[in-house]
Amino acid sequence: MPNKRFVTSKPKSSITNVPKLGVTKDDFIDDFKQYYVHLMGRDENSRSSPFYACEALSLSIRDRLMERRSNTDKTYNDTDSRQVFYLSMEFLMGRTLSNAMLNLGITDAASQAMHDLGIEIEELVDRELDAGLGNGGLGRLAACFIDSCATLQLPAMGYGLRYEYGMFTQTVVNGEQVEKPDHWLRHGNIWEVERLEYSLRIKLGGHTEIQTDEQGKQRVCWISTQDVLAVPFDTPVPGFKNNTVNTLRLWKAVATEEFNLDEFNAGDYAESVAAKVTAEHITMVLYPNDANENGKELRLRQQYFLASASLQDVLAYWIRQHGHDFSSFADKSCFQLNDTHPSIAIAELMRLLTDVHGLSWETAWGITRQTMAYTNHTLLPEALEKWSVKLMQRLLPRLMEIIFEINAHFMSEVASHWPGDKARLSRMSIIEEGAEQQVRMAYLAIVGSFSVNGVARLHSRLLQQGLFRDFYELWPHKFNNKTNGVTPRRWLASCNPALAALITEAIGDRWITHLEELKKLEPFAEDAGFRNRWREIKQDAKQRLIEHKKQYLDIHLNPDALFDIQVKRIHEYKRQILNVLHVIHLYDRIKRGDTDNWVPRCVLIGGKAAPGYAMAKRTIKLINNVANVINSDADVGDSLILFFLPDYRVSGMEMICPAADLSEQISTAGKEASGTGNMKLMMNGALTIGTLDGANIEIREEVGDENFFLFGLTEEQIEVRRKHYDPFAIIDQDEDLQRVMHLLESGHFNQFEPGIFDDLIASIKSRYDPWMTIADFRSYVDAQKRVEAAYQDKEHWTRMSILNCANSGKFSTDRTIREYNRDIWKLDSVPVEYP
Numbered sequence: 001m002p003n004k005r006f007v008t009s010k011p012k013s014s015i016t017n018v019p020k021l022g023v024t025k026d027d028f029i030d031d032f033k034q035y036y037v038h039l040m041g042r043d044e045n046s047r048s049s050p051f052y053a054c055e056a057l058s059l060s061i062r063d064r065l066m067e068r069r070s071n072t073d074k075t076y077n078d079t080d081s082r083q084v085f086y087l088s089m090e091f092l093m094g095r096t097l098s099n100a101m102l103n104l105g106i107t108d109a110a111s112q113a114m115h116d117l118g119i120e121i122e123e124l125v126d127r128e129l130d131a132g133l134g135n136g137g138l139g140r141l142a143a144c145f146i147d148s149c150a151t152l153q154l155p156a157m158g159y160g161l162r163y164e165y166g167m168f169t170q171t172v173v174n175g176e177q178v179e180k181p182d183h184w185l186r187h188g189n190i191w192e193v194e195r196l197e198y199s200l201r202i203k204l205g206g207h208t209e210i211q212t213d214e215q216g217k218q219r220v221c222w223i224s225t226q227d228v229l230a231v232p233f234d235t236p237v238p239g240f241k242n243n244t245v246n247t248l249r250l251w252k253a254v255a256t257e258e259f260n261l262d263e264f265n266a267g268d269y270a271e272s273v274a275a276k277v278t279a280e281h282i283t284m285v286l287y288p289n290d291a292n293e294n295g296k297e298l299r300l301r302q303q304y305f306l307a308s309a310s311l312q313d314v315l316a317y318w319i320r321q322h323g324h325d326f327s328s329f330a331d332k333s334c335f336q337l338n339d340t341h342p343s344i345a346i347a348e349l350m351r352l353l354t355d356v357h358g359l360s361w362e363t364a365w366g367i368t369r370q371t372m373a374y375t376n377h378t379l380l381p382e383a384l385e386k387w388s389v390k391l392m393q394r395l396l397p398r399l400m401e402i403i404f405e406i407n408a409h410f411m412s413e414v415a416s417h418w419p420g421d422k423a424r425l426s427r428m429s430i431i432e433e434g435a436e437q438q439v440r441m442a443y444l445a446i447v448g449s450f451s452v453n454g455v456a457r458l459h460s461r462l463l464q465q466g467l468f469r470d471f472y473e474l475w476p477h478k479f480n481n482k483t484n485g486v487t488p489r490r491w492l493a494s495c496n497p498a499l500a501a502l503i504t505e506a507i508g509d510r511w512i513t514h515l516e517e518l519k520k521l522e523p524f525a526e527d528a529g530f531r532n533r534w535r536e537i538k539q540d541a542k543q544r545l546i547e548h549k550k551q552y553l554d555i556h557l558n559p560d561a562l563f564d565i566q567v568k569r570i571h572e573y574k575r576q577i578l579n580v581l582h583v584i585h586l587y588d589r590i591k592r593g594d595t596d597n598w599v600p601r602c603v604l605i606g607g608k609a610a611p612g613y614a615m616a617k618r619t620i621k622l623i624n625n626v627a628n629v630i631n632s633d634a635d636v637g638d639s640l641i642l643f644f645l646p647d648y649r650v651s652g653m654e655m656i657c658p659a660a661d662l663s664e665q666i667s668t669a670g671k672e673a674s675g676t677g678n679m680k681l682m683m684n685g686a687l688t689i690g691t692l693d694g695a696n697i698e699i700r701e702e703v704g705d706e707n708f709f710l711f712g713l714t715e716e717q718i719e720v721r722r723k724h725y726d727p728f729a730i731i732d733q734d735e736d737l738q739r740v741m742h743l744l745e746s747g748h749f750n751q752f753e754p755g756i757f758d759d760l761i762a763s764i765k766s767r768y769d770p771w772m773t774i775a776d777f778r779s780y781v782d783a784q785k786r787v788e789a790a791y792q793d794k795e796h797w798t799r800m801s802i803l804n805c806a807n808s809g810k811f812s813t814d815r816t817i818r819e820y821n822r823d824i825w826k827l828d829s830v831p832v833e834y835p
């Protein structure tokens with residue numbers, strides 16, 4: 001007999017059937033007060049804390065998101081739609097509030113509500129901490145992708161890790177980078193919802209055993225593991241004014257409730273509790289390396305934790321919907337792997353389908369190869385992930401067995417395609433032989449998936465002809481290109497409202513979701529009145545950037561100068577040093593009095609260096625030292641300013657790109673897979689000075705050579721020149737470069753710090769400098785001269801600025817995602833009704 005108190009009766013009304021929330025100014029005022037006064041217990045009349053005001057507004061907006069999210073979920077369930085799952089170790093989301101208001105179409109109502117309450121909304125927006133759960137391009141791309149998926153009404157879900165500490169914050173002390181942990185969750189995170197009910201168990205360690213099940217079938221069992229719980233936290237991802245709100249699900253590692261009984265009984269209570277802490281380390285911190293794999297065990301734990309939790313989650317959902325019949329699983333699901341970081345998912349899906357759900361190897365492999373797709377983001381050999389077989393055997397013994405088996409099948413496929421070609425077998429093997437056996441994760445990713453793509457046309461071609469050549473010969477149909485993009489909601493509509501309003505006034509607002517419509521701006525480049533307004537908006541943005549920086553930094557910038565911007569991770573291949581060489585050259589010209597037709601410049605460089613990357617850190621020191629000398633030289637004055645912008649991050653770029661005149665995209669040709677900062681700057685009317693690298697090539701193609709400052713060796717020329725590269729001879733023949741090198745080598749920028757730049761100087765003077773900085777110096781300086789000449793003619797510069805924006809339509813992630821969907825995912829768009 002059930003306990004009477006718990007007998008359930010038929011509900012009179014469903015719990016989830018709550019009245020719809022309004023979106024007028026008055027609705028926001030009511031809800032704001034409700035949260036501010038009742039939930040937070042703050043006094044309405046002494047509103048001293050913008051923090052709580054920000055929380056109260058955000059909570060009101062979150063309610064609207066949640067309502068639409070459950071509606072969206074229900075629609076996807078009811079329609080049993082095919083779905084894509086975007087697996088990424090990084091989602092660099094930045095701030096949420098203003099983007100959420102924009103996409104919900106409530107910016108005006110919410111702003112007016114706050115205004116009526118005596119609060120300026122900009123102040124609240126600026127209080128929000130960045131969710132910095134990524135390093136750079138790859139992580140931000142994931143964030144732009146899920147925005148576009150929601151806007152295109154695609155059933156897409158992001159899966160990632162909920163790091164307790166995101167990308168470190170950077171301060172500069174005595175010109176050097178100092179890293180501080182980014183405890184971004186310290187005041188909580190109101191945008192997420194914990195979903196304890198969907199927690200999952202993740203295995204680590206232990207060993208495998210063959211056991212016979214009730215049906216007499218032999219099965220591999222992975223036992224004696226140390227398990228960790230994966231707890232999901234969901235963040236809503238709204239589409240642009242379309243009622244779709246998708247989900248980003250981030251996993252947190254939590255210790256299981258069990259104690260290690262042996263240790264406990266032996267009296268090692270403290271040790272057994274300490275083991276719990278180890279489990280929770282898994283999602284403690286984001287690795288701050290953007291291009292150097294370092295084989296750390298904790299990183300492998302993170303990768304497996306993400307892959308296993310996400311796949312188990314998808315399978316559990318499948319079983320709730322369809323039972324244990326997996327025959328149409330591949331028709332309904334697709335996984336996109338953001339680089340090799342989550343590619344252990346290929347082996348994990350095999351494990352789950354065979355060991356746990358009892359499918360045959362062949363059936364499971366068929367499903368895996370039809371559902372997995374892999375995106376490569378870099379050609380740099382030092383960034384290609386390899387895991388030691390020994391480490392994998394210890395941490396993931398069952399996964400290692402599966403990878404060996406995948407490789408055995410694959411090697412026989414290669415052998416039958418190229419009979420007798422031993423060299424080919426060893427080149428293509430997923431297992432690299434050598435002093436220590438290693439798993440080549442990129443090869444596992446290619447073998448286990450049906451699609452392999454690069455992120456810009458050149459990059460994809462180089463993958464096919466170079467890095468993955470053998471695989472391309474075997475499976476040409478797998479390879480494709482998907483040129484990157486950025487979301488125009490955040491990177492134009494929201495970060496540059498004045499420019500967005502001018503554009504909308506001229507051509508209507510369809511550009512926000514159909515960015516190719518910006519093309520209609522072209523005729524306005526010939527309209528003097530329009531150009532004037534365009535210039536004013538740029539000028540205001542510069543002023544705003546200056547005022548903003550002044551709050552935190554001792555900075556003096558000249559708003560009438562050309563704003564010359566290079567913001568991105570600090571890396572030798574991105575050649576921030578080439579930029580500095582040019583600045584030193586300009587300084588030298590001023591000192592020599594060679595200043596006819598001078599164009600005043602503010603050169604702003606920002607970016608983080610991986611904490612273990614000595615040369616990148618030394619580059620930051622160089623920028624700061626050169627800045628110190630130049631900025632304090634009375635002969636220089638306002639003619640030339642160099643500034644290092646500390647703690648460059650998503651919200652930083654939102655302030656910077658509206659103010660940029662010139663975008664520095666100066667990587668060694670063939671090294672930058674795509675670049676996406678180049679696109680944000682172009683969209684906001686900056687002109688590019690760049691090499692034929694990554695997406696620069698496509699940017700130039702769109703905007704035309706006459707609106708782009710091209711310089712430098714091509715990728716082919718670089719590879720030819722490399723063989724007989726002689727930087728000494730180049731310096732010898734270039735008087736300007738000699739003078740620059742002399743200033744550097746004489747210690748002019750490090751008078752009281754002798755020798756600190758010796759390694760850096762030696763690296764660019766080396767015949768083996770992989771980045772060949774000296775080779776491009778002359779052509780870079782000449783291109784910068786063309787920039788100056790163009791900037792002299794304000795009207796013409798503005799024309800070019802408008803044309804850059806007008807031709808940036810291709811670089812919307814809406815276009816990128818449409819292509820992913822057309823060629824790889826093949827999802828139907830699923831409109832969501834919101835009565």
Ligand code: 26W
Pocket residue numbers: 135136137138139141289290291292293294339377378383385455484672673674675676694
């Ligand atoms: C193993 C450590 C590690 C971590 C991250 C290695 C490599 C990475 C990424 C590949 C770094 C990254 O962000 N790559 C960038 O991806 C962008 C999005 O596709 C491209 O636009 C950039 O060109 C590429 O450098």
